[in-house]
Amino acid sequence: MIRFDGLGKTYGALVAVRDLTLEVRPGEVYALLGPNGAGKTTALRCLATLLSPTSGFASVGGADVVDEPLQVRARIAFLAASMGLYERLTARELIQYFGRLQGLEGSGLEERVDEMVALFEIGDFSARLCGRLSTGQRQRVSLARALVHDPPALILDEPTLGLDVLSGRTIYDFIERERSRGKAILFSTHQMEEVELLADRVGVLAEGRLVAEGTVPELIALTGAPSLTRAFLDLVVPVGAGAAP
Amino acid sequence: MTAWRTVFAKELRETLRDRRTLVMMIAVPVLLYPVILIASEQLLLFGMRQLEAEAAAVALTGDVSGLLYEVVGTREGLRLVPIGQDAVEAVRSDSVSAVAIVTATPGSADAASVRIVYDAASDPSLRGRRELRAAVDEWADSVLARRIGAQGLPTDFARPVHVADTSVALPQEVGGYTLGRILPLLLVVITLLGAFYPAIDLAAGEKERGTLETLMTAPVPARAIVTGKFVTVALIAVVAAALNLGSMLLTFQTGLLQLTTALGLEVRLPWSAVAVIFLTLIPLAILFGALFLGIAVRSSSFKEAQNALTPVYMLVLIPAMLPIFPGIDFGPMLSVVPVAGVSLLFRDLMIGEARWGLATLVIGSTMLYAAGALAFAAASFGNERVLFGGGSGSTDDGTGWRARLREAAGSGRVPSPEAAMLFVAGVAVLFFWAGVALQLRLGERGLLAAEWLLLFVPALLFVRLGGFDPVATMQLRAPSRRALGGALLLIVGATPVAWGIGWIQTFFLPIPWEVLEGLEDLVTADSPGRLAWLLFLLAVTPALCEEVVFRGVLLGGTRSLTPWRFVVLNGLVFGAFHLSFETAIRFLPTAWLGMVIAWAVWRTRSLWTGVLMHVLNNGAIVVLASVPALRTAFMDPDAPPPFWLVPVALLGLTAGYRLVSSVPKTSTPSTSGVA
Known part of the structure; x- marks a missing residue:
């Protein structure tokens, strides 16, 4: 469903992503793990057609991000780290707006919005302006907004960034539910427990390069480390940089 | 929808x-x-009424006739007050709003000259002057009427023509x-x-x-x-x-x-x-x-x-x-x-x-x-x-122009486009205020000082204090013979084109005659010594001082843009720099020359190419204006450029372009410190 094939992205002399190849299958949750500046956000933005790859390819459901960007956008739900909402629209208006941009209209749109309102328990504050919502409420509206057109692929850029435990729980539940509905889910994160809890497979990015890929047990076995955190550190810290004397 | x-x-x-x-x-x-x-209107009306409400205090001094005292004393809106001091002091101290100083004309019974002292920066004083002037006019009319009456002439004798407007x-x-x-x-x-x-x-x-x-x-x-x-x-x-x-x-x-x-x-x-x-x-x-x-x-x-x-x-x-x-x-x-x-x-x-x-x-x-x-x-x-922001992939990665400016100022080999533009803007403003003042005060020496102190020195300081690589920024490489030859041909072709542009402009934007005369006086030498001085002042000096700013810092900083962009930008900024209140007509010809020189400097990777072209262009103008035979042939502002210059220009531009284009490329310096 989601495929990167030798994708590279540079900004002048700076190489943000180099030769990234990975695949996320329907019903699979794939975690992109990496330190700050590793290229996670750039890779996800390339997939979401926000950035153009400098080399290589990426596609969603067979649609190429460069040649068929509109088809790609129709097949993804993209949740940016900023989770920005239109402050002067109500929660319901916001979901309706993105539904319309996705081509929904009339009774079909209203039914879908009602579904989202019910699914994310937005009913109590659906008529409230987004600028007056709490962080947790905003996050639920963001998810409803992203999912209104029921796309087959989900791209989540650090979805729990800045959220408390309870709000984070909503995200976990959401990912579990969408996986069970056969969605291909690619998310970036720094959180090891998130990865252990949710990811079917993990890709470790360092300095723009995919340095390791596999299930959590496979990564631990690969490095011989006692935990995922330790394995991660072994994979991303340059050789010798963190070695004990 | x-x-x-x-x-x-x-x-x-x-x-x-x-x-x-x-x-x-x-x-x-x-x-x-x-x-x-409405508030403004009310305040205006209120102010007017306030002014009119009180009679203006005025004084009369000198050889004041009884009739004048009577006219002023009885006029509505005026209040005659005595002053025990100098008229100027009385007005300045607001004792009175205006004072009429009367000086009798010797040998005449009723003729006099009147000077009204008032304060042009005070509304009450302006009103006092207006009223006092009206009273003096009334007195003068009375004197005139009395004289006409004494001669037995009709009352309209002094004003035979009456004028009235109808809109x-x-x-x-x-x-x-x-x-x-x-x-x-x-x-x-x-x-x-x-x-x-x-x-x-x-x-x-x-x-x-x-x-x-x-x-x-x-x-x-x-x-x-x-x-x-x-x-x-x-x-x-x-x-x-x-x-x-x-x-x-x-x-x-x-x-x-x-x-x-x-x-x-x-x-x-x-x-x-x-x-x-x-x-x-x-x-x-x-x-x-x-x-x-x-x-x-x-x-x-x-x-x-x-x-x-x-x-x-x-x-x-x-x-x-x-x-x-x-x-x-x-x-x-x-x-x-x-x-x-x-x-x-x-x-x-x-x-x-x-x-x-x-x-x-x-x-x-x-x-x-x-x-x-x-x-x-x-x-x-x-x-x-x-x-x-074209940065590392984060939405708030600080790659806005300010961040890039800070980065360029501290770490790059050459300035960023923003830093270079900011520098040129600063220098232009400095030149506009201080340079013009220097020229007005010191004449040609002021122009010389302005070029070196306000262009050359700041450019060197900018490169030095910014920590930039002077060779990479200014392109201080020795040009090849081919580059110099190409540059020479290019300027031979470009100068007549600039002339043609200037001439075409005169159909839409007439040149003020006094400006033309001033420019001609500036560039015309009447002796060999004067010619040498003018060549140094108007050809060599700008070629060095302006080139380090425009083809040095500006071109060095904007080379990360696409070539046509930085060439056009360079020409436009160069043209704008030569704008003044009177010489808008210089913009297009100068911009054209700026673009040609910028292209040649970029292509040959040597500032000296630009210096040579600049010297030749400016020097040619000085020589043409100073040699009488050439001046007669070339310096008529109303005449079009001679037709034979068209093939010369075409030939020069074509040959120069080909020669400069054939200069082998060397490695281009990096535009950021990251590389």
Whole structure:
């Protein structure tokens, strides 16, 4: 469903992503793990057609991000780290707006919005302006907004960034539910427990390069480390940089 | 619903919920203007009445006749007071508002000269002077009448001709004439302000709130998003302008009736013209909406967008103010100047002299500019560097122009485009104020000092203090013989073209004669020693000092742009630098030369190529002006360039281009410290 094939992205002399190849299958949750500046956000933005790859390819459901960007956008739900909402629209208006941009209209749109309102328990504050919502409420509206057109692929850029435990729980539940509905889910994160809890497979990015890929047990076995955190550190810290004397 | 309409409907809804926009769009025109205007009128009337309420204290000194005492003493509005001090002191200390000093003419019984001492910076004193002058005139009339009577002549003997005015202007024409001077500026500013905040909010505001990234992942083309936003901004600007226009005119019509009556004027508004003016506001609103949107989206925050748009706002004011100045003739040339055309069309509509041909040109050209601005806005929205700053992939990665400027100032081998432009802007301002002052005070020595101290030295300091690589920035490499030969041929071709451009310009922009004379005096030498001095002052000095700034720092800093962009930019900035109050005509020829030199320096990777071309161009002008035979042949400003220069120019440019293009490329220095 989601495929990167030798994708590279540079900004002048700076190489943000180099030769990234990975695949996320329907019903699979794939975690992109990496330190700050590793290229996670750039890779996800390339997939979401926000950035153009400098080399290589990426596609969603067979649609190429460069040649068929509109088809790609129709097949993804993209949740940016900023989770920005239109402050002067109500929660319901916001979901309706993105539904319309996705081509929904009339009774079909209203039914879908009602579904989202019910699914994310937005009913109590659906008529409230987004600028007056709490962080947790905003996050639920963001998810409803992203999912209104029921796309087959989900791209989540650090979805729990800045959220408390309870709000984070909503995200976990959401990912579990969408996986069970056969969605291909690619998310970036720094959180090891998130990865252990949710990811079917993990890709470790360092300095723009995919340095390791596999299930959590496979990564631990690969490095011989006692935990995922330790394995991660072994994979991303340059050789010798963190070695004990 | 089509995508752009969806975006438009949402943007309009959000905008109408924005208190700031509503205040600017509705509250200001509906409430504030009438309040401000009526308050101003009342204060003006109050002030006038206050001034008139009390009699002005005046004094008479010198050989004052009894009749004059009588006239002044009995005149309403004047109060005669004695002064025990000097007249100037009395006025300065506000003891009196004005003093008439009378000096009797020797040998005459009633003739005298009168000098009125007053304070031109004081309203009461100005009024005292006016009243006292009227009293003295009355006294003079009395003296004259007495003399005429004594001679037995008729009373109109001294004034055989009576003059009276009759204006053929209808009251609405008077109203149009009065408003036609100020209303265009107000309307342009109001339309601009109407688009200002919505454009920032819909572009930079969206980026700042983090919603643009989400929006751009919807399956909608960027142009649909831009169109939806742009229609919102333009609509708000038109509505704001219409509300302002209506409110302002109603205020003029009703609120100021009292003032016009008090001033004895009959003023009516040309309402039919107002309707047409409203229609011409639409293309203007479209232009501002598109332009502001395109600029605002390049800013990463509301505040940064405000900073970016403020210079545009200031620039727009200049053409918008044209109707205020008398004698501005509205012709085809001005009709296609952005904003100026619309502004002058407003004026002509108000005075009932609009010509439909010009109106069509104005509206057509404004729509054309608007289309260009819209394409610019659409390109901005589709540009990932604009949307995300082209940085490391984080939305707040600090890769805005300020961050890049800081980075360039500290670490790059060559300055960034922004740092280079900022430096040239600073140097230009310094040269404009200090350089002109030096030239006025010290003449040619001042010009010499200005070139070296205000251009050369700052350029070296900028490179040194900025930590840039002087060789990479200034391209201080020795040119090859081929490069020098090519540069020589290029300037031989480019100089006649510059001459031709200047000559063509004279058909549209006449050269003031006194400016021409001044320039000719400056470049003409009458002795070999003087010629050597002028060659040093006007050819060698600018070639070194201006080249280090324009083909050194500016070209060095902008080489990261595409070649045609930095070449055109270099020429335009070079041309703008040579602008002055009197010599607008120099802009295009100088810009052309700047582009040719910039291209040659970039292609040969040597500043010395530019220095050579600059010396040859300027030196040629000095030599042509100084050798009498050449001056006669070449320096007639009305004559076109000799025809034989056309093949010379073509040959020079072609051969120079080919020769310079064949200079082998060496490695281009990196434009950032990252590499």
